[in-house]
Amino acid sequence: MLIIGMGFFTMGADMSMMPMGEGIGMEMSRTKNIGGPLLVCLILGMLITIAEPDLQVLAEQVPAIPNKILILSVAAGVGLFLMIAQIRIFFHIPLAKMLWVFYPLVFLLAFLAPDSFIPVSFDSGGVTTGPVTVPFIMALGIGLATLRSDKKSREDSFGLISLCSIGPILAVLLLGIFYEPDQALYSPTEVPAVETTRDVALLFTHAIPEYFKEVAVALIPIAAAFAMFQILFRRYKRHQLMRVGFGFLFTYIGLAMFLCGVNVGFMPVGQIIGAGIADCGYAWLLIPIGMVIGYFIVAAEPAVHVLTKQVEEISNGFVTAKMMQTALSVGVCISVGIAMLRILTGISVLWFLIPGYVFALVLTRYVSPIFTGIAYDSGGVASGPMTATFLLPFAMGACEALGGNVMTDAFGIVAMVAMTPLITIQMMGFITQMKEKAKRRYIEVQMHQLEDDILYFD
Template sequence: MLGTLKESAQAVIPISLIVLLLHLTIAPLPFWSFILFITGGVVMILGMSLFSLGADMAMMPIGQAIGTELTKSRKLWLILISGLFLGMIVTIAEPDVQVLASQVASIVSRPVMIGAVAVGVGIFLALALLRIILQFSLAKLFIIAYILVFIAAAFTSPDLLGVAFDSSGVTTGPITVPFILALGAGVSAVRGGKSSEEDSFGLCALCSIGPILAVSILGILSKAGLSESYPAATLSEVAAFPEMIAEYWLEIQGSFIDVLTVLTPILVIFLILQVFKLKLSRNRLLRIVAGLVYTLIGLTIFLAGVNVGFMPIGTYLGHSLASGSYSWILLPLSAFLGFFVVFAEPAVHVLNKQVEELTGGNISQRVMMIGLAIGVSLSMVFATMRIIFNISIWWFLAPGFGSALILMCFTPKIFTAVSFDSGGVAAGTMAAAFILPFYIGIADALGGNVMTDAFGVIGLVAMMPIVVILVIGLVYKIKTDKAQKHHQSHKEHKETVHS
């Protein structure tokens, strides 16, 4: 619990300090709105800690147990159908998906949005498991998938283009990642082979492609039915402590029902499998049930903190800065926010350590962190420029993903998987809970179209680390090739002298 508290605080506190600095200098907040923000941060830390603890106790063991049992059955159709269904269920429970869906609810209904994202993840999870079993080339699969993505995106509604790429970033969150990785590890371990360790990489990256495709198709099918305007967000009218408590309690009640609805199917499916197939020990079963309770309570509290404290203040600050005399600060502030969003994300540090180990220390954690920080800072600056100068997101997505697909043809295979996995890692919880609302406020203040101008920032944040890590992988390949040539040359020289 202490470990999860530290990680959650690490994600929330840096953004909170930046807001505090802005509040004390150029963008003062109303008193009770500021109190709601601070309490919202505390509530989010507590909720995310309980949720992460629950995910470790319940989601990973369930995923690994199911993955192992499915592969032991040797029935391909059962593995694929189960992957589809389980991918959908865990995505529905993902907090970042819930946060994004709540912000587009006025354009596309929340159930429809969550359903589209969940179907996309489920289909591509099944495809990812099929790749492990049949050993498809990951690079070729990425190329085919992104060609389909950009064809669908070209015909989708402009209002949902940015949302489609944002949905890719929010699916790789604290509940889907451990579950998907555990499921893949179970399938890969039973299959065996030399590549079983490498098979765990790239799973999350493949699953994050599905939502882009699904939401783009949704945009094609619902062009005529989309709302024409995005409703402006308003601050809560809380003016006293009892009113604040009442506001949180009302939000907790609504969130509890929503979370209970999405977690119940997971519990029911697990219990059915336990009775007929898994037959886990009593202690393991009680631990998993306790983990699901932690997940329920934690996710409920977390969503209340986001909806009451963080999102409204993010929108207010973006609007206040863009419409005031300090609008010049938007570009440097965006770069600053991007820098700290990366440093505050615990999963980024895990990724950096992973890459250092993979490269035998040739690519250090420090180099990785600097590269990712620069990449995400640039993506935030690009997102701000899009709004200020009314630039289409295509001018950033096409060159970004195009260069990534070209680079992966020249980098070691393991870097392809790690780089595409890293995109979702950088686009963490704060991207959906604060960064996106902040850009919604900016777009609203500058009179732009919020759907086409603000949405897409999470997609850009998820895209840049892919390019950065592929470049680092290319540098690593060049260094190792030079070292091997030098070693070979030295060896030949010694043999010549000896002879």
Template sequence: MNLIVSKLKEVLYSVIPITVIVLILNFTLTPLDTPLIIRFFIGSLAIIIGLSIFLVGVDIGITPIGNVMGSKMAKSNKILIVIIAGLVLGFVISIAEPDLHILAAQVEMVTSGLIGKGLILVIVSIGIAIMLALGLARIVYNIPLYKILSVLYGFILILALFSSPEFLAISFDASGATTGALTVPFILALAMGVSTLKKDSKSSEKDSFGLVAIASSGAIIAVMVMSIISRMDKISGSLDINTNSSDLIIAPFIEKIPTISKEIFIALLPIVLIFLIFQKVSFKLSKRSVKKVLFGILFTFVGLVIFLVGVNAGFMDLGTALGYKIASLDNKAYVIIVGFALGFVTILAEPAVHVLTQQIEDVTSGYVKRNIVMITLSVGVGIAVGLSMLRIVIPEIKLWHYLLPGYIISIAMTYFVPKLFVGIAFDSGGVASGPMTATFILAFAQGAAEAIEGANVLVDGFGMIAMVAMTPIIALQVLGFIFKIKSKKGGIESDIG
């Protein structure tokens, strides 16, 4: 019960800031239709309840499976088992990720079904699976993270030259969306398990970071390769903006339940089957432990269904309508200012960011204070969303104008920053682009893109998650430099490499 209450508090802090901003805008700049506002509040409530139940389920069901899998892989001491397990687990855990489901549904809707939701889910999950296996092999063979990231992002930049602008935005967004509330705890648990193969505790600590970063690069590569092979360029996208919605309030929620329940059941079924097979063959957990894990998976299912119903039927409609209305105002500065505010409060309230900032303070023995990290991330992500809105207002600014220099700086910094910070920084990109970014702010950006003349919803409406995911990489590596300078004075630099 205490676990549910603590998760409820975490999620409540995530949703309240956006709700307050919506209410302020509704009574000032952009009055919205009453049924739309009511559906938004019902959707918000569903998100709070659903995400809380889901996070409890992840804690008692999904994460323990990751821990047991990781430790069994470590005990086997066989690289082939590690790679095969990485491939299978990477695929099944990614295809169940709620943030990825939201993004894939948005892509399908904007392209009028030309790029199907199922296609995005499968392609991205294959990319995650391959890179997760590579990341686990890196830990076993002790290959430095910065070298792997240099090669991967070098390859991504080459692929970007041949990818269409539409797929460039979707591919980087997919990277941010895959590292969500389900995938990250599971991958971190696997990394911790496999890194225990190391005899050296310092290298083991460093290797427990960075796996999320390697895995998420698989999403970018997979979508870009799909774009090049299929030659699906010059796709146009549009949105049906519901600024004056119908009087239906409850019906949209009820309509979504059967479809979403079926999708989540199919997505979670492989995880249950893999667990039960391994329990029979290898795990040999107690009956009580097995019941607890299965109960956790049931919580995960129920929470996911409630969360996604709330998102699809109430939350995103208002985000899209709000973006459209604000971007339709004569003064385009409003959409940039509101974008910055949404980015600032979203990251400030993201539960996973609180975990990350505490982790950084612990690892650096209090040298880098969590409040400094939090403010740095909030300002950084606010700027990232603001810049995304500027790109929509001025369509001549392309996504690669931001991402190319951003990732070149990010990779260049890995050669100079303490190596522990490289893993933390790249992992934090996924942490920053959480449920609120993938839902409300993505919908807001697409609504704005639909309103601006000359903007393409598919090219300009996507890419925002990519910006949010990139900012913490630079921000935290800058903090790594600060720590390096401080630690030289204190003579403790050798502890973190």
């Protein structure tokens, strides 16, 4: 189901989400009055966030705050920061400057929030940029920057996802400070009792209709927004509308199958494997096994394929999909290893997040703005449904087996997965830039040598 679902989803996103987001972005960039586009960004940001299945999973696991309050607060955070991203493109504000403003604010609020809310808040920033959100927001950024002919338009097409992932973190931290629940609790994943393949088949048979219903509820508001856009602007012709319609159908089928596969199959299995390794007498094996899982699991994230393809196209092949995939895999491998170390030792997530983000922000001074945008977008994309439905239960199962505090020790793994690609992809960009400079210097030296030889023979 995961493989078939991902295939349908990727094809559907290419046919529907990408042209829809790009078209809306281009129409908004044509207007000289910024008020209308900002309102559209707020509404679209909230709609696609409420539609994000990963957020529903996270809300279910944190019952200390009612689901509706948590989901609406996070949706408002995404909508607000999508507006801020639009303002950045409109006024040509460098992404790095905005990151230097908002991340210190995030860590300031983190010191004021209850300790048990800190990992959950950073995890919310990762799960909200999932398979529904990423294709649409990436295409929206491309559309907003397309009509500009200046050299920075390509750079500005990235960065929307990175800013949108800050909003949920701030929203949950503010909930922890002002909503004042006694403590952040969590709902453990129930491992179903299955003894035969018939029991497994029945589990999936009962779950499939629920996920088709859930995805329909998620996609209908987006389809309605697209229909309203088409009525107002008449942008797409009949054959284009048919293509988008089939794309929505493929997206619907693929996402429902994918989510059913990962939630019914991977979530309980992740918890069982984590608990089994922790109980085997060699708990330290969590670190190497977790790193191997992290290296390969990022390739199963549906939104990662959308991002790597877009990056290769926009950069004209300068940043290849293979380079992106390798940098993401290395980043997630490291992050899962650190997350397992935290479970074994109980070290606060802030001891890793603060130095990591500081280093990532410092790197923005030394790499090209396009690599900064790609890196910070990648952080949100890497922490998708596979992370939320396999790695998080894996960490919970291990933490419970070792008798640790699940809220402070297990939660935070999504945040780590979202943070390390910021470093690995910017490092990839830095190394690429150094190689290009060395290549240019070599060519210049050869040209000077050739000129000297010509003068000598003359």
